[in-house]
Amino acid sequence: MAKTDLAPSRLHFGDLGRTASVGLRTRKTRAALSAVGIMIGIAAMVSVLGLSESSKWDLLAQLDRLGTNLLTVQAGQGIGAGSGQLPEEAAGMVARIGPVEATSTISAVDASVYKSDFIPSGQTSGISVQAVDVNLLETLGGRLADGDFLSEATADYPTAVLGSVAAERLGIRDVDDQPLVWLGDQWFAVIGVLQEFELSPNLDRAALIGVNASETFLDHDAVAGSIYVRTNPQFVDSVMDVLPASANPQNPEEIEVSRPSDALEAREAASDAFTTLFLGLGAVALLVGGVGIANVMVISVLERRAEIGLRRALGATRRHVAVQFLGEALLLAIIGGVGGVLLGVGVTAIYASSQGWAILVPTLAWAGGLTAAILIGAIAGLYPALRASRLSPTEALRTS
Amino acid sequence: MTTTALEPGSPSAPPGLVLSIQDVTMVYPTEPPVHALAGVSLDVGEGELLGVVGPSGSGKSTLLHVMGTLDRPTTGDVIVAGHSVSSLSDRELSSLRARHIGFVFQQFHLLNGYTALDNVADGLLYTGMALYDRREMAAHALVRVGLGSRLMHTATKLSGGEKQRVAIARALVGRPAIVLADEPTGNLDTKTSDSIVELIEELHDEGASIVVITHNRDIAKRFPRTVSLRDGLIESDLQNGDH
Ligand SMILES: Nc1ncnc2c1ncn2[C@@H]1O[C@H](COP(=O)(O)OP(=O)(O)OP(=O)(O)O)[C@@H](O)[C@H]1O
Numbered sequence: 001m002a003k004t005d006l007a008p009s010r011l012h013f014g015d016l017g018r019t020a021s022v023g024l025r026t027r028k029t030r031a032a033l034s035a036v037g038i039m040i041g042i043a044a045m046v047s048v049l050g051l052s053e054s055s056k057w058d059l060l061a062q063l064d065r066l067g068t069n070l071l072t073v074q075a076g077q078g079i080g081a082g083s084g085q086l087p088e089e090a091a092g093m094v095a096r097i098g099p100v101e102a103t104s105t106i107s108a109v110d111a112s113v114y115k116s117d118f119i120p121s122g123q124t125s126g127i128s129v130q131a132v133d134v135n136l137l138e139t140l141g142g143r144l145a146d147g148d149f150l151s152e153a154t155a156d157y158p159t160a161v162l163g164s165v166a167a168e169r170l171g172i173r174d175v176d177d178q179p180l181v182w183l184g185d186q187w188f189a190v191i192g193v194l195q196e197f198e199l200s201p202n203l204d205r206a207a208l209i210g211v212n213a214s215e216t217f218l219d220h221d222a223v224a225g226s227i228y229v230r231t232n233p234q235f236v237d238s239v240m241d242v243l244p245a246s247a248n249p250q251n252p253e254e255i256e257v258s259r260p261s262d263a264l265e266a267r268e269a270a271s272d273a274f275t276t277l278f279l280g281l282g283a284v285a286l287l288v289g290g291v292g293i294a295n296v297m298v299i300s301v302l303e304r305r306a307e308i309g310l311r312r313a314l315g316a317t318r319r320h321v322a323v324q325f326l327g328e329a330l331l332l333a334i335i336g337g338v339g340g341v342l343l344g345v346g347v348t349a350i351y352a353s354s355q356g357w358a359i360l361v362p363t364l365a366w367a368g369g370l371t372a373a374i375l376i377g378a379i380a381g382l383y384p385a386l387r388a389s390r391l392s393p394t395e396a397l398r399t400s
Numbered sequence: 401m402t403t404t405a406l407e408p409g410s411p412s413a414p415p416g417l418v419l420s421i422q423d424v425t426m427v428y429p430t431e432p433p434v435h436a437l438a439g440v441s442l443d444v445g446e447g448e449l450l451g452v453v454g455p456s457g458s459g460k461s462t463l464l465h466v467m468g469t470l471d472r473p474t475t476g477d478v479i480v481a482g483h484s485v486s487s488l489s490d491r492e493l494s495s496l497r498a499r500h501i502g503f504v505f506q507q508f509h510l511l512n513g514y515t516a517l518d519n520v521a522d523g524l525l526y527t528g529m530a531l532y533d534r535r536e537m538a539a540h541a542l543v544r545v546g547l548g549s550r551l552m553h554t555a556t557k558l559s560g561g562e563k564q565r566v567a568i569a570r571a572l573v574g575r576p577a578i579v580l581a582d583e584p585t586g587n588l589d590t591k592t593s594d595s596i597v598e599l600i601e602e603l604h605d606e607g608a609s610i611v612v613i614t615h616n617r618d619i620a621k622r623f624p625r626t627v628s629l630r631d632g633l634i635e636s637d638l639q640n641g642d643h
Pocket residue numbers: 428429430434435436454455456457458459460461462463615
């Protein structure tokens with residue numbers, strides 16, 4: 001018998017894609033469902049990383065604007081902490097520290113604020129009154145929502161500027177129709193409304209009046225309760241060290257110094273913990289998705305024994321069969337991965353823009369998501385693929 | 401694609417053969433063991449059309465699987481297109497099937513989501529031929545089996561007879577040395593079955609070497625040569641005079 005040539009069985013790379021997608025094309029719903037698990041996992045991870053990045057970026061921008069060189073000096077409160085008041089000369093002493101660029105004091109006034117003079121005096125509005133320096137807004141990096149802040153001219157008169165929460169409680173949005181508030185036992189003209197103070201939220205619930213006005217109209221003894229200090233950014237730590245002794249040379253231990261920007265950073269650290277938690281959940285979803293794909297592939301191999309037998313009869317090697325089923329698992333995982341990345345980016349975009357953040361999805365998130373999907377697909381497909389390839393052609397053909 | 405050189409020391413089968421089975425046994429290691437083939441020798445010449453007939457369980461499918469290198473015999477050897485199965489690796493057997501053996505099955509085994517054209521083109525899938533060329537050859541093969549107007553129909557939309565024509569086109573598209581058909585008319589009604597047998601006879605007239613397994617004696621007797629199998633042994637091997 002004439003011996004014929006026997007070039008090895010070959011499958012083009014392009015045909016590999018075609019054969020690997022047979023199962024997906026003939027069983028679309030099942031394919032879609034089995035890709036969903038991976039999709040959810042990847043979407044969770046991408047959006048969590050994206051949102052954490054976007055919010056971090058927002059925080060950095062905020063810190064950048066507000067600066068990390070603001071310090072607060074207060075008298076310590078509570079048992080053994082002293083009088084709760086700063087010495088009269090504290091503000092002047094603090095201002096004399098070399099790297100200090102600006103100081104601004106506030107002093108709590110014992111008075112209540114109401115919309116009208118009909119409210120019984122026993123009922124408080126939860127709004128504090130603070131006598132403040134006219135440079136407070138600048139020192140704190142605060143912003144006005146409407147009107148003006150106190151100036152040298154207006155600080156002597158019964159005028160007030162409202163913190164954002166205080167304004168809301170009093171039902172005052174703007175100063176267009178020259179609103180008045182009943183403050184102490186006197187009408188004060190509201191000349192400005194503030195936006196939120198990111199670095200000093202306690203002032204959001206306050207009505208701010210001039211120091212002179214507090215003394216003239218409310219009989220207030222304006223001793224500083226807190227001093228806000230802006231320092232040269234390079235010397236923040238050394239200024240923090242000398243502040244207690246400068247503010248109260250006799251009892252420096254009664255002085256509390258804090259850095260409000262630390263609170264913002266701490267908030268971010270807390271949200272990092274959430275990020276880790278959600279990443280963990282995403283990983284679990286991925287794992288479940290991988291098991292789902294493995295499961296679908298095992299079923300697929302069982303159902304498609306006849307096809308496997310046919311392919312072996314058409315000249316497929318064991319390897320060709322293994323590669324076909326492995327390729328199918330990979331395709332499922334990649335579809336899920338790509339869908340997950342898109343979904344995750346979408347969630348990030350929607351949430352970040354609703355918060356007014358920049359939309360940032362770190363490369364690590366989407367590239368890592370896709371890599372994870374591919375790895376999971378490979379692992380999930382390995383066992384079914386080997387099972388398919390080990391099937392003997394006759395066994396496979398006999399089933400149907 | 402035949403070369404004239406004979407493998408030195410290759411089995412002493414006379415030239416002009418496409419398939420030679422030499423003293424083949426097949427024992428399935430069940431409890432008790434099944435002797436599906438109990439010592440079968442059979443030569444198929446180039447261009448021959450032969451029917452293998454026998455009752456259920458006589459070993460027909462086993463014989464076809466052994467002839468088609470889908471299974472290795474327990475003892476004995478099979479030589480297809482000049483290659484001795486016992487000397488080939490699993491991968492080489494796949495190559496042998498990809499290039500030199502065509503199969504037709506009772507259940508058609510078409511891929512349902514695919515068109516008739518692509519089902520036939522898949523007959524060449526593992527030869528490494530480019531898709532465009534495969535489709536072109538597939539179109540010719542489909543025209544040859546009378547389905548020139550059905551190229552783009554998906555497999556599910558074809559009748560049983562049409563499906564089997566597609567399967568026959570797929571087996572023939574690569575011009576294999578031999579086509580092995582296991583009960584090709586087993587799922588078809590008498591009339592359709594007749595037309596498929598006629599197609600097989602035409603293809604034989606054009607030079608194809610074909611082995612048809614059937615339990616239908618009337619069909620087997622129509623072919624130039626009829627081999628009867630019983631209990632894993634050849635009972636008779638007759639040339640039918642009128643062909
Ligand atoms: N994988 C197997 N394991 C064990 N026994 C088997 C196996 N395959 C076939 N047999 C047995 O071998 C014998 C021959 O089977 P085979 O399928 O070749 O018969 P057949 O002539 O094709 O029958 P039918 O006409 O029903 O298709 C039967 O007794 C069958 O039960």
